[in-house]
Structure formats: structure tokens, C-alpha cells
Amino acid sequence: MTPLVSILLPTFDRPQYLEQALVSALNQTYPHIEIIICDNSQNDATEQVVNSYLTSPNGSKIKYVRNKANIGPTANQQKCFRLAKGEYINYLMDDDLLHPRKIERMLPYLTGNPKIGLVTSLKQIIDHSGEPVRISTTPPFKLSTLKKPVINGQTLIQRMLTDSKNYIGEPTTVLFRKADLLEPFGTFGGKQAHNNVDVASWIALLVKKDAVFLEEPLSSFRKHPTQLTNTLLSKMGCQCDWIDVTLLAKKQRIFDDSSTLVKIINRLGKIVLNNFSNWNEATHGLYLDELLDRVHQLAVVSEKSKKLSSLAEDLKKLTQQLEAQRKPA
CATH class of the missing domain: 1.20.1270 (Substrate Binding Domain Of Dnak; Chain:A; Domain 2)
Structure with missing residues (x-):
């Protein structure tokens, strides 16, 4: 049986970007998907965009939930996860895009291979208008030339912590098995991350498993002035998160x-x-x-x-x- 993949699309007041993200999800060549949209928006613009696609040929794949109040970005991401029925999960941030073949290309590395905790890839960096800027830099790992380019999970964790860099990528870049994420999204060792929610979950997924890194851009990451990562509070939260995950990794004896x-x-x-x-x-x-x-x-x-x-x-x-x-x- 073809496994169901849940594409999780948390959103907040970005109807134009949300529409582009939704279209990229609907255009996946892998057919057996559901798209979970949890909306924190303060007006009806996003709901109107989504409603216009519910009657499209693939509209039945969309499940839309409008939150009564803004529950915050992390809680919204976690709500999407709870609503997901798929065996596999791919987050899609509302300002990012999926390559049409992303799920199709990544899924075979996870199916039938329980030792793989996640699959990621290079990404296309785009500007606020969606124009290509550059391809993300290949991470500093010697990738295998074999059919399955596998990176040892604990080696990857140590390298990320050594450099304080998310070499795996933002939520949109990664496909993983839902059953493997034993803590809420953004949590590692019982500690909820402030800013590096993706890093926390990637580490949680890789403590006992490995990663696959594909050297082709299978998602687009949009850089624009309104991103929260540009603020001082984000920088503070980010640094606190790196300290937290490092000390929690020490407790779990990840450092050899x-x-x-x-x-x-x-x-x-x-x-x-x-x-x-x-x-x-x-x-x-x-x-x-x-x-x-x-x-x-x-x-x-x-x-x-x-x-x-x-x-x-x-x-x-x-x-x-x-x-x-x-x-x-």
C-alpha cells in the first residue's frame, strides 16, 4: 500500500505566500498526500485563499483549521502534527516552497529502512518575490557516492553543535517518519526550544538513527525582511537553544x-x-x-x-x- 504523507502548513497572516506554498504542495508528483493547514491569522484573507482551492481537483487533500486565537508559531506547528494522519511528515513553512518531486524523491530512503531518521537535501534560496538567489552550500560532510548517501546521526549532531549551525535545514527541507518523533515538535530531552525548534527535533530524530542528504535542491527557502530570525529576541533565543541542546546531548552521552x-x-x-x-x-x-x-x-x-x-x-x-x-x- 502507498503510504500517506502529511504536509503540514502552519500559517500566520501571509495569504500571498501561503497560496504559493499550498500550490507547491498540491503539485507534488507523489499522489498519496494530505495537506494540514493550521491558521493563526488575525483576518479572513488566508481562509479565503484556502477556500478557493477546496473545490480544485486535489482540494479533497486539504484539511483547513482556523484557530480561534493566535496560539503562537510553535504550538501551531505542534497542532498540525497532532492532526496529521500520515505515516510520514513534511513541514512546509508558509513562506517556503516544495519542489514538485520532493516527496517522490525522498520517500524511498525512509520506506523499509528504519535506521534512517530523516531525509534532507540542498535548497534553493529565493527572495521575497520568489526569484532564485542561490543554492544552499553543501554541508561539510563527505557524502557517500553510494545509492543511499547516509550520514551517521551522532556524527551529524556533534558537527552541528560544534559549529552551532543547522546543517540539516529548516522544517520545509526534511521528510521524516511520524512515529520516530517521540517528543512534541521543537522539543529535545524534555526542553522546548525558543527559536531552534527544527534543530531540537532533528537531534531528537538522530540520537539513535542516521540521516540521508540529497545533493539536489528539493525545496525553496524564502528570505524576506519580515522573518522573525532578524530580531534581537530571536538571536537571544537561538543562543539559549544551542546551549540547551548541547548540555542535553551531553547528558545523553552523544559526545564520544x-x-x-x-x-x-x-x-x-x-x-x-x-x-x-x-x-x-x-x-x-x-x-x-x-x-x-x-x-x-x-x-x-x-x-x-x-x-x-x-x-x-x-x-x-x-x-x-x-x-x-x-x-x-
């Missing part, structure tokens, strides 16, 4: 080389020392507890290594500086 962990902690610590005080002032102390929590965790880990003793002392001093910035109740 203590020197790798020392290198990562040292780099994260320097970023914290160079930025957290300024970030706290810029945000008027609204996120001080979140910042202090990460400083404390890094200090505790650093104290356990002679190579990180100097970093531990600097982190303790930063704790005092941040506490001094705390506003009186």
Missing part, C-alpha cells in the same frame, strides 16, 4: 570525545561572555532569569574540567554582573 565537548563549551561560553550583558540591557532585563540560567549551567559544566577552569571563573563574574543589573521589585 571529551575534547569535542570542551571545545563546544568554550566557544559557547565566549559568546555568552561577549553578549549576554549587552542583550540584558537592550531588553531591559525582561529575560534576565533565562540568561542567568544558561550562564549558571555553563559554569557548572566548566568547573568540572581543568581546561575550562578560567571560563568557569569568568562565567561566575558574569553572573554577578547580571545580578547587579536586576531591577528592584
Whole structure:
């Protein structure tokens, strides 16, 4: 039997982009799909766009849910996942596009191969109007020339954490098995990510499995001025997330080389020392507890290594500086 693939399309007030994303999902050459749209929008524009496609030849594949209130991006992504009936999942962010053959090309690497946790690929970068800008850079891995270009999951995790880079890609780029994601989307080790929700889930999927990386662009990632990743809060959340997943990966014994962990902690610590005080002032102390929590965790880990003793002392001093910035109740 041909397995069902759920394309999950969470959206918020982007009717024009949403329509383009929806069309790219409807144009998949793989026939057995459902498209789950969960709408956080504050007006009816998106609903009107979706309604215009419900009577199209493939309109029966669309399931549309309008949220009564804006539940936020992460909760909306998780709602899509809960509603999905497919054996396989491919998220589609409302400003991105799928290559027509994406599902068809990726699915064979997952079916009948339980050791594969996810399939990803290069992507086409497009601008706000959809014009091609460039193809994403090949990740720094020696990809196999065999029929199945497999990357060891834990090796991939370690490399992402070492560089603090999402080499797997944004949600749109990845196809995975629904049953393999044991925690809510955006969660790893019981910790919900603030910003790097995709990284958290990719790591969760790869702790005990491997990845397939295809060297052809099978999705388009749109860069535009209104993306949340351009804000200071996003940068803060992103850095906190990298600290969280690194320390949780340590607890799960993902690092097979203590020197790798020392290198990562040292780099994260320097970023914290160079930025957290300024970030706290810029945000008027609204996120001080979140910042202090990460400083404390890094200090505790650093104290356990002679190579990180100097970093531990600097982190303790930063704790005092941040506490001094705390506003009186």
C-alpha cells in the first residue's frame, strides 16, 4: 500500500505566500498526500485563499483549521502534527516552497529502512518575490557516492553543535517518519526550544538513527525582511537553544570525545561572555532569569574540567554582573 504523507502548513497572516506554498504542495508528483493547514491569522484573507482551492481537483487533500486565537508559531506547528494522519511528515513553512518531486524523491530512503531518521537535501534560496538567489552550500560532510548517501546521526549532531549551525535545514527541507518523533515538535530531552525548534527535533530524530542528504535542491527557502530570525529576541533565543541542546546531548552521552565537548563549551561560553550583558540591557532585563540560567549551567559544566577552569571563573563574574543589573521589585 502507498503510504500517506502529511504536509503540514502552519500559517500566520501571509495569504500571498501561503497560496504559493499550498500550490507547491498540491503539485507534488507523489499522489498519496494530505495537506494540514493550521491558521493563526488575525483576518479572513488566508481562509479565503484556502477556500478557493477546496473545490480544485486535489482540494479533497486539504484539511483547513482556523484557530480561534493566535496560539503562537510553535504550538501551531505542534497542532498540525497532532492532526496529521500520515505515516510520514513534511513541514512546509508558509513562506517556503516544495519542489514538485520532493516527496517522490525522498520517500524511498525512509520506506523499509528504519535506521534512517530523516531525509534532507540542498535548497534553493529565493527572495521575497520568489526569484532564485542561490543554492544552499553543501554541508561539510563527505557524502557517500553510494545509492543511499547516509550520514551517521551522532556524527551529524556533534558537527552541528560544534559549529552551532543547522546543517540539516529548516522544517520545509526534511521528510521524516511520524512515529520516530517521540517528543512534541521543537522539543529535545524534555526542553522546548525558543527559536531552534527544527534543530531540537532533528537531534531528537538522530540520537539513535542516521540521516540521508540529497545533493539536489528539493525545496525553496524564502528570505524576506519580515522573518522573525532578524530580531534581537530571536538571536537571544537561538543562543539559549544551542546551549540547551548541547548540555542535553551531553547528558545523553552523544559526545564520544571529551575534547569535542570542551571545545563546544568554550566557544559557547565566549559568546555568552561577549553578549549576554549587552542583550540584558537592550531588553531591559525582561529575560534576565533565562540568561542567568544558561550562564549558571555553563559554569557548572566548566568547573568540572581543568581546561575550562578560567571560563568557569569568568562565567561566575558574569553572573554577578547580571545580578547587579536586576531591577528592584
